[in-house]
Amino acid sequence: MAKTTPVEPSQDAERYIVPGLQRGLQILRAFDRQRTQLGAPEIARELGIPRSTVFRLMQTLEYSGLLEKVDHSSEYRLGIGVLSLGFEYLASMEVTELARPILDRLRDETGFSSHLAIRDGTDMVFVVKSAAKATFASSVTIGTRFPAHATILGRVMLADLTDTELQGVYPIDKLPRYSDQTPETLPALKKVLKGDATRGYAFSAAYFEHGIGSIAAPVRDSSGRVIAAINVIFQDGKVEKDQYIDRVLQATSDLSRQLNYHPAVNKQERLTG
Amino acid sequence: MAKTTPVEPSQDAERYIVPGLQRGLQILRAFDRQRTQLGAPEIARELGIPRSTVFRLMQTLEYSGLLEKVDHSSEYRLGIGVLSLGFEYLASMEVTELARPILDRLRDETGFSSHLAIRDGTDMVFVVKSAAKATFASSVTIGTRFPAHATILGRVMLADLTDTELQGVYPIDKLPRYSDQTPETLPALKKVLKGDATRGYAFSAAYFEHGIGSIAAPVRDSSGRVIAAINVIFQDGKVEKDQYIDRVLQATSDLSRQLNYHPAVNKQERLTG
DNA sequence: ATTCGTTGTTTCATATATAAAACAACGTTT
DNA sequence: AAACGTTGTTTTATATATGAAACAACGAAT
Numbered sequence: 001m002a003k004t005t006p007v008e009p010s011q012d013a014e015r016y017i018v019p020g021l022q023r024g025l026q027i028l029r030a031f032d033r034q035r036t037q038l039g040a041p042e043i044a045r046e047l048g049i050p051r052s053t054v055f056r057l058m059q060t061l062e063y064s065g066l067l068e069k070v071d072h073s074s075e076y077r078l079g080i081g082v083l084s085l086g087f088e089y090l091a092s093m094e095v096t097e098l099a100r101p102i103l104d105r106l107r108d109e110t111g112f113s114s115h116l117a118i119r120d121g122t123d124m125v126f127v128v129k130s131a132a133k134a135t136f137a138s139s140v141t142i143g144t145r146f147p148a149h150a151t152i153l154g155r156v157m158l159a160d161l162t163d164t165e166l167q168g169v170y171p172i173d174k175l176p177r178y179s180d181q182t183p184e185t186l187p188a189l190k191k192v193l194k195g196d197a198t199r200g201y202a203f204s205a206a207y208f209e210h211g212i213g214s215i216a217a218p219v220r221d222s223s224g225r226v227i228a229a230i231n232v233i234f235q236d237g238k239v240e241k242d243q244y245i246d247r248v249l250q251a252t253s254d255l256s257r258q259l260n261y262h263p264a265v266n267k268q269e270r271l272t273g
Numbered sequence: 274m275a276k277t278t279p280v281e282p283s284q285d286a287e288r289y290i291v292p293g294l295q296r297g298l299q300i301l302r303a304f305d306r307q308r309t310q311l312g313a314p315e316i317a318r319e320l321g322i323p324r325s326t327v328f329r330l331m332q333t334l335e336y337s338g339l340l341e342k343v344d345h346s347s348e349y350r351l352g353i354g355v356l357s358l359g360f361e362y363l364a365s366m367e368v369t370e371l372a373r374p375i376l377d378r379l380r381d382e383t384g385f386s387s388h389l390a391i392r393d394g395t396d397m398v399f400v401v402k403s404a405a406k407a408t409f410a411s412s413v414t415i416g417t418r419f420p421a422h423a424t425i426l427g428r429v430m431l432a433d434l435t436d437t438e439l440q441g442v443y444p445i446d447k448l449p450r451y452s453d454q455t456p457e458t459l460p461a462l463k464k465v466l467k468g469d470a471t472r473g474y475a476f477s478a479a480y481f482e483h484g485i486g487s488i489a490a491p492v493r494d495s496s497g498r499v500i501a502a503i504n505v506i507f508q509d510g511k512v513e514k515d516q517y518i519d520r521v522l523q524a525t526s527d528l529s530r531q532l533n534y535h536p537a538v539n540k541q542e543r544l545t546g
Numbered sequence: 547a548t549t550c551g552t553t554g555t556t557t558c559a560t561a562t563a564t565a566a567a568a569c570a571a572c573g574t575t576t
Numbered sequence: 577a578a579a580c581g582t583t584g585t586t587t588t589a590t591a592t593a594t595g596a597a598a599c600a601a602c603g604a605a606t
Contacts, residue, residue: 016329016555017336018593020293020563025337028358036365041583050565055585056289063290064298065393074584078362080393083400085301086359087416089351092309120338120353127356143360289585291563293593314553323595328555347554 023049024057028066031078039075086143095219095228096128098258103130103230106251110244112232114251115140116219117153119229122169124154127228149189150178152202152214153231158189159197160218160226166190181207201245211236215245217252222260230255296322297330301339304351312348359416368492368501369401371531376403376503379524383517385505387524388413389492390426392502395442397427400501422462423451425475425487426504431462432470433491433499439463454480474518484509488518490525495533503528 030043044054058076061067065081090096099116106114107130116128123145148154149170158166166186173186181204183189196202201217208214216231230252232244299320303311317327331349334340338354363369372389379387380403389401396418421427422443431439439459446459454477456462469475474490481487489504503525505517 014336016332018293018297018329018333020291020593021297021330021333022337024291024294024297025334025339031365032361033364039583051583052566052585053564056291056563057294059289060291060294061298063287064295066298078358078365080362080391080398082355082358082362083398083416084359084418085351085355086357086362087414088305089353089355089359091306091414091416092304092351118353125353125356141360141364143356143364145357293563312553324553325555325596326594329593 020057023047023053024061027054027057027061028078028082037070037073037075037077039073090127090142093127095221095255095259099128099219099228099230099255100130102251102255103128106130106230106232106247107132109247110232110234112234112244114230114232115153116228116230117146117157118227119148119154119157120145122148124148124151124157124229146208147176147178149175150182151208152204152216153229155193155196155202156216156218156229157226159193159202161193163190166193178208179206179210201249203241203245205236215241215248217248219252220256220259220261222262224261227259228255293330296320296326297334300327300330300334301351301355310343310346310348310350312346363400366400368494368528368532372401372492372501372503372528373403375524375528376401379403379503379505379520380405382520383505383507385507385517386413387503387505388426389501389503390419390430391500392421392427392430393418395421397421397424397430397502419481420449420451422448423455424481425477425489426502428466428469428475429489429491429502430499432466432475434466436463439466451481452479452483474522476514476518478509488514488521490521492525493529493532493534495535497534500532501528 026047027043030038030046040054040058041051043049043058044051047054049057058067062069062076062079065079067076068079069075070077095118096116103114103116106112111132113132114130115126117124117126119125124147126140126142126144126146129140129142146154148158158169161169166189170186170189175182175184175186175189177184183192201215203213203215205213212233213236214231214233216229218226219228219230221227230248232248234244300316303316303319313327313331314324316322316331317324320327322330331340335342335349335352338352340349341352342348343350368391369389376387376389379385384405386405387403388399390397390399392398397420399413399415399417399419402413402415419427421431431442434442439462443459443462448455448457448459448462450457456465474488476486476488478486485506486509487504487506489502491499492501492503494500503521505521507517
């Protein structure tokens with residue numbers, strides 16, 4: 001335009017995508033709990049990538065230790081290399097280190113399985129877990145993902161978002177249902193979240209799954225923002241609700257304090273983010 | 274070179290390497306417990322990749338959820354996406370599921386931290402852990418790697434290899450030392466391994482680290498080969514050695530049986546691999 | 547103030563990764 | 577046994593990812 005055209009960061013995030021890398025990562029993600037072994041042709045069809053390209057990508061992944069050949073077949077499974085990645089991540093997160101003893105105590109006090117999860121877009125990802133010793137223990141494994149809007153754990157995290165942020169996470173109004181309690185629309189979700197936000201915790205006897213109750217509360221860091229959530233789960237019916245809510249709130253309060261959260265900080269201050 | 278040239282698999286493994294993918298993975302691996310935040314220029318220097326290329330690769334990794342920008346800085350840290358990968362891997366391994374209760378029992382019986390590890394080349398990788406409740410608990414986290422030849426845990430796995438296989442793992446005779454007990458040469462290692470193999474377990478009061486003792490035994494699958502190893506660790510000096518050896522052997526025997534290992538199978542039979 | 551070395555981002559010629567096509571080898575079906 | 581569809585691997589023209597160079601913007605050093 002005028003004299004100097006100021007350089008501003010490119011708008012479209014896809015501009016600098018390296019296809020080889022992106023597709024290689026897509027291949028890795030094709031492996032999951034259900035499908036632990038996959039062959040090149042199968043992946044090629046599924047991802048719509050030419051056979052010869054998939055062949056080369058998988059050779060690279062094998063060479064790098066992220067995939068390994070299944071004994072005498074020509075199929076692959078995830079290699080031990082991926083393990084290091086995941087755990088370096090966990091080890092790098094301060095909150096996971098601090099959470100473990102707190103979850104253990106919560107488990108001991110309540111007798112229920114307790115979890116810490118963080119949000120990744122519309123998913124809640126389980127990051128630390130302390131399993132109940134009782135017969136009814138949690139079967140979720142670390143890394144498991146659940147839809148945020150349809151879980152108690154997710155609700156206390158979403159409740160911290162501004163309207164604009166929430167809109168960004170859920171661009172469309174219609175929300176997928178998982179039980180008859182799941183809000184079907186964004187406005188319906190907002191209403192629920194407002195309650196969670198003012199209450200400071202969320203409770204339900206059977207929100208995501210029938211027969212399984214949950215109490216969750218948010219964890220905050222020094223900025224005052226919610227960065228994770230802790231919950232306990234129990235079998236519907238046999239709950240001294242109020243007592244357990246206090247325990248969960250105590251746990252999140254302890255953890256938040258360890259993360260330098262100061263309750264005194266006025267909420268207004270964070271409206272810059 | 275007569276009529277038809279038979280097509281045999283390419284000899285050099287690097288022939289079909291996709292540079293974009295390989296380098297992207299190298300970038301991911303640059304992040305570890307010590308260095309949780311890295312910037313593009315730093316990585317470019319370290320890996321010897323042009324700045325502009327690293328820039329694009331990191332954008333791709335961010336876009337794919339494997340890296341995320343550190344708050345307001347231009348540095349990155351590992352993204353939550355890597356977590357799923359690591360845990361899908363664990364979930365896909367039968368042995369980890371089965372090992373957990375066995376390690377817990379071993380821990381309860383001995384009062385010591387117990388671990389299951391598998392070998393990746395010259396490394397032992399910790400895969401399942403049951404921490405002692407005592408003040409002296411294991412601080413090893415899942416995914417941690419230790420040199421196989423310098424650990425008791427590694428020795429019981431290496432002891433199952435044939436001479437040729439061992440040679441393949443350690444192409445050179447000189448071995449890195451970690452304590453005065455570490456064998457310095459391949460022949461010295463072989464001698465130690467021979468003892469471990471006939472004994473069926475390995476013990477030391479301070480093999481890898483001074484003051485920390487360990488007892489380890491091998492886990493076998495239906496093929497009869499050693500696929501993992503279990504250990505307990507303790508503080509030097511206060512050990513009723515024999516009693517604990519029995520416990521460890523019981524644990525590995527239980528786990529091996531669950532993996533359909535039949536002790537009756539003659540060792541000769543597996544010499545095909 | 548000015549220079550210098552960083553850094554984040556962009557551009558562009560060209561080295562190179564890719565997709566299509568073909569090959570060899572296999573297992574099914576006919 | 578012939579024909580067919582798979583699959584693992586290789587080749588090669590060409591579309592494209594890459595590395596070098598350059599820009600803008602910053603901070604530190606002079």
